Amino acid sequence: MSSTASILLVGLGGAGCSMVARLASSLPPQVRAVLLDADLNALQNSAVAETLQLGRSLTRGMGTGGESALGLAAIESEEPALRRLFTGVPIVVLVTGLGGGLGSGAAPALATIATEAGSTVLAFATIPFSHEGERRKRLASDALEKLSAKAHGLVVVQNDLLSLQVSADASLAEAFAAADDWVAGALRALASIFEAGALVPVDPAALRSILAHPGSPTLFTSGKAQGPQAALLAARAATESALAHGPDVISKVASLFVSVTGGSALSASDAFEAVNIIRAKFGGETTTIVGARIKPELGDGVEVAVIGASAPAPKAPKTRKTAKAGDPNQALFGFATEESLRRGIFGSAPFTFVDGVDIDVPTYIRRSIRLSPPK
């Protein structure tokens, strides 16, 4: 356990652990990885040295089998050990796949423990594919609500959106791998910010200052490009990434943290040009913190990663309800849901099912066809 580590990367549950394990080999020394799972087999087979088995007495080394109550109990049984783990760590990055037992049951509780231990918690949570079934989807959305109240920053990764980025004939395994890869790539970009030798160095405390409040809406996106003008293209790719356009992703934030990593050809003016593109898209009026660093192995490639957050909206003062709940004159307002956004102008129209699918949803989304990029 090195004391220099300022970021603790925590993989929770099966999906979280597999993503963190992928990353483990390429982490800078400031980032320490730890895996938390109930499944002893999975832990023993992983490359990460530091692991913690949860709920030993409850599951006897097996997984939680998708039971969120079991996941919660598993966390509570290991609370003292977890407290020790988080003590003195300024930033905890929690990676988990919601929809399973540990992800849904334990993630909010884990975030609470870490927050109470004084850490800033940035959570990455993947939402299951729609084809994984209604139950997992519901579990995930319940957990998401709880987690967003506890974590300082929450980045939601819609697996459905990610699947649009892979080609139409990709297998299921490839779709899952793409989801994992995306999060892993994002985390690598995040981790590399804090590596030594930066052109514009950034202190992990800067990240803390942006994610100052629990429950703040969080934006995370990243982009990569190669060749001349790579910095501009990477910034544009980041602004156009599927993750920046998810249904519940905010589009404008008060504080931005932009990291630009490039090969030796990266010039300061290119880096700042990229930052300007990001700012034009996402705001960052209050604070914009810029980190830039050179990685010679990137050649003429550039990677841009963006984290943004706004302070949570002040809670509206409680007012007495003037209209009765059942007042027929009161106009009906509904919040835009993921479903209604996919249905577009048919959001409120009656559903039409043909062969069990809602045909108002655009064909290319239903068939998960990736729209061809311009040549």
Add this chain to the structure above:
Amino acid sequence: MTPKPLPSLITVIDIGTQKTVALVGQVIDGKARMLGFSERRTDGVVKGTVTDLDKLHAGVHEVINDLERVSQRPVHYVYLSIAGPAVDGERVKGFIPVPAHDGKVTKQDLDEAIRSAKRVEPPAGRLIMLYMRQPTLLDGKQVANPVGLQGRRLEVNFWRTTMEEGNVRFRVSMMNAMSVNVSEFILASHASGCAVVSESEKQGGVLVIDVGAGTTDWILYFKGHILCAGSIPVGGEHLTNDLSVALRISRETAEDLKIRFASALHRESDLNQTIWKDGDKGVGDQQFNRGTITQVSSLRYQEIMDFVRKDVLRHFEQIFPGHSVKLDQAFLPSGVVLTGGTSNLHDAAEGAHLVFGVSSRVGVPQFESEALRKPEYSGVIGMMVAAIQDAPPVVRRPKSFWDNLKNLFRF
């Protein structure tokens, strides 16, 4: 000088998802001369289903006012189109053993067979809208008119259209509220068929697909008769919606881009084309890749065609149980004829050919007025044709004093 007695007037109103179109024609020698035309935006209809009665009522009222103003004649009777998911069609048959000793069919026998066909009860909660004649069989052989022929078993067939009772009632009461009577309902897809395909094409076998804004109605003619018909609640608005979701643009912009750039086919070369929303490259102008637009639109369009193909095959299973009848060029010598507003899409015929594998064309109605020779008007023009053909207006008895008095107090 007293005005000459008016020859019969026919007023047809086609209420679509996006617009309501109406025509007034004067029938002279079996041909209609156009007296008035009106086209208004329809509000309150989504995917062929009425969602806001008041808005729809207001819109139709405007159309009637337009017609009366333009044609200088009061509108008393109208033909209304019916389409959309509320309409359903089925084949009913009635048969009798020929009772006569010599086996000759009499007029009474035919009437009895027709009565037995019409005795078939409609499904609960549905009203029978219209019957259309289908082949009459004498001992299994198709005959044009069986009266006087010899045989043992006489069978008559009808294509019967039924509609949900509530849907019919509100349509009738909506028109009655404007002091207008509904003389008959006309199946919209049949109307389109009358406008864009010839009798000889119907004899051979042809599938007419009317791709409207909110619904796609199809009808299949075989040996000169309607074999089956159906409706799917998908249409041009879905193309618009897909584009607005995919490109993250407003519905209006999406509609505009759809008309200008969308296509039923996606070509590799489209990816090299960059298009501008307004074209002036001014403030607020946006650029898009044409490939993205054609990809989204072709996927949806070809899916609509595939829905129709599957729907037709589903009907085939009911009509020819146990036989696998293919939807090929041999069955449909005249292929697929597309019509309706969405068939204006670029390469619409080629896109349908890709799905059905039979010859396809876009059908444009033949009409005296140049401005109406467009696929989107095939419905209303076909209604006029069908109104003259299928239900020749009865010769009205001379107006009595009482009728004139009543008309005097009509607004």
